[in-house]
Amino acid sequence: MNNIIVVGAGAAGLMAAGQACGESSKVIILEKMKFPGRKLRITGKGRCNLTNNASVKAFIEQFKSDGRFLFSAFHRFFNQDLIEFFDEIGVTCKTERGGRVFPESDKAQDVVDALVEYNRNNDVKIIKNVKVESLEIKEGRIIGVTGIRSGGKGKNEKVTYPADSVIICCGGASYPRTGSTGDGYRLAKNAGHEIIPVRPSLVPLKYKDNVLKKLNGLILKNVKVQVWMDGNSVREEFGEASFIDDRISGPVILKMSRFIVDSLDLKKKIFISIDLKPALKEEKLLRRLERECTQFSDEKIDKILRKLMPSNLIGTCLAYTGLSSELDVSSLNSVKINCLLKWLKDFRFEISGYGSFDEAIITAGGVSTKQIDPRTMESKIVKDLYFAGEILDIDANTGGYNLQAAFSTGWLAGRSAGGIYY
Ligand SMILES: Cc1cc2nc3c(=O)[nH]c(=O)nc-3n(C[C@H](O)[C@H](O)[C@H](O)COP(=O)(O)OP(=O)(O)OC[C@H]3O[C@@H](n4cnc5c(N)ncnc54)[C@H](O)[C@@H]3O)c2cc1C
Incomplete structure (x- = not known):
């Protein structure tokens, strides 16, 4: 059995986990908050602008840093694929002014609920209240993660979760109250990754x-x-x-x-x-x-x-x-x-x-894309370690581009870790 751990139940993590599932894979998500998708549910002023119907070229132009890094991910799973995916899991979408795509219900919570249900249907276990604190790496290969599980009433327990592959989807440093407090940068840095200095963007x-x-x-x-x-x-x-x-x-x-x-x-x-x-x-x-x-x-x-x-x-x-x-x-x-x-x-x-980051919609900077394989999202430094979503040094304008990037990189990382043909 291929044991896959996804760290973070945000947009990228929920997509990655569901996609990583296969007959020979067991997938768990470790999420430090009490509920999954805390940021997702407040996106688009509670309506979730989940993508944009722009072309790949126009999409990539919206990214401030190395937008071309996303080309492979977009080539495999782009806006129409995302709309179809949501349609299949029960979220019908509509397109508004400026090509912005929203769920027809105008409720971001529906997007979160559908993604959680999608993971449940694929036997993904979402373990909440676990804050991943370190990556276990042996001979250049990831072998697990260690985290603190809070059991309530101040009872905290250190737990190591063994894994064959790990996908880091901890998000950025913006809106820290939603759980994205920049932990992923420290995890990546300790694993030898370069971190492009982070700063608030769309602020x-x-x-x-x-x-x-x-x-x-x-x-x-x-x-x-x-x-x-x-x-x-x-x-x-x-x-x-x-x-x-x-x-x-x-x-x-x-x-x-x-x-x-x-x-x-x-x-x-x-x-x-x-x-x-x-x-x-x-x-x-x-x-x-x-x-x-x-x-x-x-x-x-x-x-x-x-x-x-x-x-x-x-x-x-x-x-x-x-x-x-x-x-x-x-x-x-x-x-x-x-x-x-x-x-x-x-x-x-x-x-x-x-x-400050408290007010920033997105984080600029993050894990350098130079050390990530754009065709798989795998680290070029640590084998079987993957990154997806805002933790990467990718940030775009408003308009649904950032969520599409999280979903596309999550999709690609999940499929790659799960060894699923695409
Ligand atoms: C107010 C607001 C509105 C937005 N609206 C839009 C919009 O309409 N359209 C759009 O395209 N983009 C929007 N964005 C941006 C978009 O929300 C992000 O780009 C996207 O959520 C990034 O997804 P992610 O999965 O990488 O990170 P996140 O969604 O931040 O998820 C990261 C998850 O990892 C968890 N985590 C972090 N550290 C640990 C750890 N150590 N252990 C375990 N779990 C951990 C967090 O708790 C969190 O659940 C908005 C952002 C904000 C703040």
């Missing part, structure tokens, strides 16, 4: 200016956001940005956050510039402002500002432009109008840092 950003704290809760739709680094415009995205809990976040910010995190770590000066009226060229916006000044010449400036922006942004606008709320529209001369115009097109502020 909200911190700003320097306290004035912006008043914007808490503000959502800006259809804006253009530019990143300025050391005085040069280096990135831009169009879409939604939001101010939440003293951070700037939202899809466009998250998308650019990996680049900004790395730039800040290199001590670069980073500014965000928001164009609040991207559809209007400066000239057109100027004509609009002049027209409104004529139309509302008997009013205070507030009247015009309310037409131009959400009311909770007005205070910030006044602070940044130096205009007074008491100003009469009739006193707006061309200098003041220009100042307002410039701010509407370029509301710029400095970024001072980024959120």
